[in-house]
Amino acid sequence: MSLEIKVPTVGESITEVTLSQWLKQDGDFVEMDENIAELESDKATFELPAEKAGILRIIAQEGDTLEIGAIVCTIEEGEGAAATPAAPKADAAPVAATTAAPAADENPDSYAAGTASPAAAKILREKGIDPATVKGTGKEGRITKEDAEKAQVAPKAAAAPAAKAAPAAAPVAAVAGARNERREKMTNLRKTIAKRLVAVKNETxxxxxxxxxxxxxxxxxxxxxxxxxxxxxxxxxxxxxxxxxxxxxxxxxxxxxxxxxxxxxxxxxxxxxxxxxxxxxxxxxxxxxxxxxxxxxxxxxxxxxxxxxxxxxxxxxxxxxxxxxxxxxxxxxxxxxxxxxxxxxxxxxxxxxxxxxxxxxxxxxxxxxxxxxxxxxxxxxxxxxxxxxxxxxxxxxxxxxxxxxxxxxxx
The missing domain is CATH 3.30.559.10 (Chloramphenicol acetyltransferase-like domain)
Structure with a gap:
């Protein structure tokens, strides 16, 4: 039997949110009240907890705009402890999927036992850096966004997959006269900030x-x-x-x-x-x-x-x-x-x-x-x-x- 997890009501004036990040992967076993995703409204970012223990089945994807009450995922009854050894440690949820494999190669005494903030975890994933190799400067060793931005890929990690090493070895983007561009979707928060600032200039x-x-x-x-x-x-x-x-x-x-x-x-x-x-x-x-x-x-x-x-x-x-x-x-x-x-x-x-x-x-x-x-x-x-x-x-x-x-x- 599965339970539908829906976008909760987060404020009287908020009618929709954006699914900014999954903290767990499809098929992972999650504990009750464990945070499984990050939702972003036009005012704040908040986490979505699992309403019961079981197997996570993802429906909505990162970047989707969801109305209040929309189904985000389902949780099926089942045992998943063997498939997800790190699951009982709720605080490690944001980085569990990226730390399971490389953790055995690291010296656990070399770094603080803190976890990464959601923003820091996302940056580390994009860089391909194992959070276990980053020393956090936040409270109780927590890895902050600044820590993640300063973190560098270790030599052994950079040399492992040839496909990942290739982009770093290509200096073409730095050629003088290059005209590269990139596009990013505005977050709900940024859109709201823009709208409010223009309104203030026009209405006051x-x-x-x-x-x-x-x-x-x-x-x-x-x-x-x-x-x-x-x-x-x-x-x-x-x-x-x-x-x-x-x-x-x-x-x-x-x-x-x-x-x-x-x-x-x-x-x-x-x-x-x-x-x-x-x-x-x-x-x-x-x-x-x-x-x-x-x-x-x-x-x-x-x-x-x-x-x-x-x-x-x-x-x-x-x-x-x-x-x-x-x-x-x-x-x-x-x-x-x-x-x-x-x-x-x-x-x-x-x-x-x-x-x-x-x-x-x-x-x-x-x-x-x-x-x-x-x-x-x-x-x-x-x-x-x-x-x-x-x-x-x-x-x-x-x-x-x-x-x-x-x-x-x-x-």
């Missing part, structure tokens, strides 16, 4: 105002207390918590920055601040949310951001963790951005852009000194926020960051 009166922040006081504070902070709270003290705290404090004076328009005629003011933090994930930019950021301490904000960022890197964010948000902070500085005009994350009315910290000469007490300076940008919807409010808000954020004691005293 977006404007950007700039200022600069002397980061020396915060850097001095971090240097003095970072060790004791980490020892007490178990988390590092970063810049993002200071910016989040400054933003939520400034909003008490400029509530319009935390407002939104609904139904075209109503202004909705929130007395809480759910801060969306822009994070670069393997499949695109995502904005998980730190709920009630206005009530969190610096360590509480750091822990919330670290947890969400880890989930984003492993494509583990849920729809709920990315739904809502009243204000967004994005940090292009981690990629070296000097200045930019960030686009509003609708239906929010404003977004703060952080940038690279550069040592620059400034005038201080009548003297020219070198200080670590950062440009900050506030893009806002002029339909809701006036120029006085936008400039005043950004100046207030600057004041709080340049004198961190204000954040603690609330002045």
């Amino acid at each position: 009166a977006m404007l950007t105002t700039f200022n600069e922040v002397n980061m020396q006081p915060i850097m001095d504070l971090r240097k003095k207390y970072k060790d004791s902070f980490k020892e007490k709270h178990g988390i590092g003290l970063g810049f993002m918590s200071f910016f989040t705290k400054a933003v939520t404090t400034a909003m008490k004076e400029f509530p319009a920055v935390n407002a939104r328009i609904e139904n075209g005629t109503e202004l909705v003011y929130s007395d809480f601040v759910d801060v969306s933090i822009a994070v670069s994930a393997p499949k695109g930019l995502v904005v998980p949310i730190v709920r009630n950021a206005e009530s969190l301490s610096l360590d509480g904000i750091e822990k919330a951001i670290a947890g969400l960022a880890a989930k984003a890197r492993d494509n583990k964010l849920t729809i709920e963790e990315m739904t809502g948000g009243t204000f967004t902070i994005t940090n292009g500085g981690v990629f070296g951005s000097m200045m930019s005009t960030p686009i509003i994350n609708a239906p929010q009315s404003a977004i703060l852009g952080m940038h690279n910290i550069i040592q620059r000469p400034i005038a201080e007490n009548g003297q020219v000194v070198i200080r670590p300076m950062m440009y900050i940008a506030l893009s806002y919807d002029h339909r809701i926020i006036d120029g006085r409010e936008s400039v005043g808000f950004l100046v207030r954020v600057k004041e709080l960051l340049e004198d961190p004691a204000r954040l603690l005293l609330g002045v």
Whole structure:
């Protein structure tokens, strides 16, 4: 007797998903609740678990777009332990099919016993690299996407099949004047990002105002207390918590920055601040949310951001963790951005852009000194926020960051 596994309901506004990757192969024995596939919606990537133990029979193929309720596969009753020795180890599901044969040749003491994230497993399969030969730098030895991208094919693996070695030996693609092209289907997430960004540009009166922040006081504070902070709270003290705290404090004076328009005629003011933090994930930019950021301490904000960022890197964010948000902070500085005009994350009315910290000469007490300076940008919807409010808000954020004691005293 077989059981049909269907695409589950993942959100009110989601009507279809894309089958991005099978984590098990057709005919494999799977355990109940073992993840067997990755599904991608226009908001997040999530895993599909087996609803009972048995033999997997694949119906939908990778890349297929499926409606909610569509049949993905079936699971037949049967014993498969002998055919799939690695099956009982659920955590190894994403790489079990590629590691079974070569694992015996590897020294198990040479690498961490972690597993690969779904994104990392896919990259390693495309490279033909055994995950057992890659040392993971993630939590508990988990192989991250960055680990997979840096991984190189071992000499013995490259020399084994002549057919695989041939493409690597052909330098034709590097010839000057070559005009190669390749096409990739846009993911649901990328299509949604594109659609939303165009809509924001067309439907809002977006404007950007700039200022600069002397980061020396915060850097001095971090240097003095970072060790004791980490020892007490178990988390590092970063810049993002200071910016989040400054933003939520400034909003008490400029509530319009935390407002939104609904139904075209109503202004909705929130007395809480759910801060969306822009994070670069393997499949695109995502904005998980730190709920009630206005009530969190610096360590509480750091822990919330670290947890969400880890989930984003492993494509583990849920729809709920990315739904809502009243204000967004994005940090292009981690990629070296000097200045930019960030686009509003609708239906929010404003977004703060952080940038690279550069040592620059400034005038201080009548003297020219070198200080670590950062440009900050506030893009806002002029339909809701006036120029006085936008400039005043950004100046207030600057004041709080340049004198961190204000954040603690609330002045």
